[in-house]
Amino acid sequence: MSPVETQMPFRCPLVINGEEGSSSSGKQFQRENPADNRVTVTSAEEGTASDMRAAIDAARRAFDTNAEGWTTNHKIRERVLYRTGELIRANAERLAAIVRLEVGMPIRQATGHVAAAADIFDFYAGYAGKLYGESFFQPSGSMINLIKEPMGVVGLITPWNFPLTQTARKVAPALAVGCTLVLKPASYTPQSTYELVKLLHEAGAPAGIVNFVTGPGDVIGVEMVRNPGIDKISFTGETGTGKRIAAEAAMNVKRISLELGGKAPFVVFEDSDLDAAARAAVFGMFRNAGQACGATTRLLVQDNIHDSFLDQVVSLTKAIEVGQPEQQTTDMGPLVSKNQENTVQQYIRTGLDSGFSLVTGGNKLTGSFFDHGYYVNPTIFDNVDNSSALGQEEIFGPVVAVTSFHEEEEAVELANDVPYGLVAGVWSGDYVRAMRVARRIRAGTVWIWDNYAQPVEGIWGGFKESGVGRELGPYGLDDFIEVKQIYTDGTGLATKPAYRQVIKD
Ligand code: NDP
Numbered sequence: 001m002s003p004v005e006t007q008m009p010f011r012c013p014l015v016i017n018g019e020e021g022s023s024s025s026g027k028q029f030q031r032e033n034p035a036d037n038r039v040t041v042t043s044a045e046e047g048t049a050s051d052m053r054a055a056i057d058a059a060r061r062a063f064d065t066n067a068e069g070w071t072t073n074h075k076i077r078e079r080v081l082y083r084t085g086e087l088i089r090a091n092a093e094r095l096a097a098i099v100r101l102e103v104g105m106p107i108r109q110a111t112g113h114v115a116a117a118a119d120i121f122d123f124y125a126g127y128a129g130k131l132y133g134e135s136f137f138q139p140s141g142s143m144i145n146l147i148k149e150p151m152g153v154v155g156l157i158t159p160w161n162f163p164l165t166q167t168a169r170k171v172a173p174a175l176a177v178g179c180t181l182v183l184k185p186a187s188y189t190p191q192s193t194y195e196l197v198k199l200l201h202e203a204g205a206p207a208g209i210v211n212f213v214t215g216p217g218d219v220i221g222v223e224m225v226r227n228p229g230i231d232k233i234s235f236t237g238e239t240g241t242g243k244r245i246a247a248e249a250a251m252n253v254k255r256i257s258l259e260l261g262g263k264a265p266f267v268v269f270e271d272s273d274l275d276a277a278a279r280a281a282v283f284g285m286f287r288n289a290g291q292a293c294g295a296t297t298r299l300l301v302q303d304n305i306h307d308s309f310l311d312q313v314v315s316l317t318k319a320i321e322v323g324q325p326e327q328q329t330t331d332m333g334p335l336v337s338k339n340q341e342n343t344v345q346q347y348i349r350t351g352l353d354s355g356f357s358l359v360t361g362g363n364k365l366t367g368s369f370f371d372h373g374y375y376v377n378p379t380i381f382d383n384v385d386n387s388s389a390l391g392q393e394e395i396f397g398p399v400v401a402v403t404s405f406h407e408e409e410e411a412v413e414l415a416n417d418v419p420y421g422l423v424a425g426v427w428s429g430d431y432v433r434a435m436r437v438a439r440r441i442r443a444g445t446v447w448i449w450d451n452y453a454q455p456v457e458g459i460w461g462g463f464k465e466s467g468v469g470r471e472l473g474p475y476g477l478d479d480f481i482e483v484k485q486i487y488t489d490g491t492g493l494a495t496k497p498a499y500r501q502v503i504k505d
Contacts, residue, residue: 004097012044012190017058018207034104035373041101044190047215049223055211056229059153059180062208071178074128081125083203088118104334117164123456124172141490150178152231155224160186169471182211190214257469257479261394262293262422265415270302271429278312280451290398294423303404334373341374344397356381421463
């Protein structure tokens with residue numbers, strides 16, 4: 001047992017106005033280890049609507065009073081964000097262990113995940129002092145100043161699958177521009193998120209800037225979305241939840257950005273480097289047990305290379321070591337919960353009932369430690385009809401559908417024939433073709449000759465039902481900025497030509 005594990009169960013408090021506290025309900029909820037469900041990893045406060053209101057009030061006060069110069073002094077914000085990045089690195093081992101314990105993420109992946117979160121803070125720290133606006137002189141000499149202001153109090157709702165980076169992508173740009181915030185983490189990963197909140201305070205975030213409430217989404221999340229004290233909601237999660245949030249937020253014209261589900265196609269043409277393509281595919285298919293919005297879920301393969309490509313993919317898939325997340329050799333861990341395991345097994349049954357060919361996997365793993373976790377073998381179905389449930393619905397697990405195509409036009413049609421448009425991959429030795437297809441696929445990111453690259457300098461976000469808005473890179477700031485015009489007369493005239501429309505002289 002690692003030194004971090006001796007502290008379990010972690011006690012995850014609420015953090016409101018810089019103070020750690022308990023829920024007004026007096027209740028807690030427990031998070032089990034998905035790799036060993038006999039172990040309680042975290043005991044978190046079950047926040048109530050009234051706790052959420054208190055957190056929103058604290059964030060509102062901090063914003064409206066410009067607490068410690070937060071909204072107007074970019075140097076404070078820059079320092080807090082840089083320090084947070086450094087503190088994440090200094091605590092990397094602890095953070096990776098906690099992510100592993102709450103998510104079931106294999107330790108090699110959890111370690112990379114922590115490093116990526118630190119990079120996001122570095123990147124946005126550099127932006128705090130570079131929020132330039134624009135100026136323009138009218139022919140009259142009057143001046144238009146377009147300035148960037150923080151959107152205000154933002155409510156951030158995050159998922160469990162990559163708890164640190166998903167949170168960092170919202171928190172870092174929101175703080176860089178001078179917002180204050182309330183953060184509601186997924187109930188599967190309260191401690192992973194709380195650790196980050198602690199580091200933000202250690203880095204010098206003034207009281208009330210970062211508030212944190214754990215508890216059920218359908219209680220405290222709903223309160224956050226309805227509460228008029230929140231100016232904007234930034235949500236990552238299921239498309240269904242996102243639609244409900246968008247409908248509710250519309251009632252008071254609350255700004256929203258949504259990062260939702262995906263059903264990523266991976267298009268492989270006959271002239272591809274099949275070895276490189278197979279490796280890229282398997283990485284995208286089974287990273288974090290396929291519990292990733294950008295996971296490769298549909299392999300669209302040109303018919304004349306179908307057999308050879310699938311052989312390579314299956315052989316790499318069979319070599320995946322499914323095991324305990326703490327082992328350095330483990331490539332794939334358990335699913336996050338019994339619920340998720342049931343969902344995945346239901347999709348496997350649907351695939352079998354539909355008559356698709358099960359090429360590998362398709363079973364729950366049992367015996368020894370497997371009996372205490374939610375382990376399902378990496379699974380591939382071949383000859384899948386793209387219009388079936390397996391071709392259309394987000395499974396969020398290690399189940400992949402293979403479909404053949406004959407010509408480029410058909411590949412593009414299949415790739416686009418889903419309600420989602422988050423990410424896609426294109427493989428061809430002919431760059432002109434790869435670029436042509438990439439331009440025609442309706443997705444926020446298309447990778448050519450790579451998979452699941454998410455540079456902080458780039459973007460992340462979806463077309464269609466995969467979302468609204470963009471995270472990461474400079475575009476990630478726009479989600480938290482209001483552009484204001486300040487217009488200053490430059491004529492010095494008491495009577496302007498336009499006034500004569502109302503005042504004769
Ligand atoms: P959910 O939509 O179930 O939950 C996401 C968050 O919303 C959680 O914090 C949850 O709280 C909260 N929530 C639940 N119901 C409500 C509500 N009515 N009002 C407000 N908040 C609510 O998604 P998952 O956590 O299961 O995450 C997986 C999903 O996230 C997948 O569909 C995946 O594709 C998507 N995702 C998208 C990404 C992207 O960038 N596009 C990235 C990562 C994931 P609680 O946990 O308490 O229920």
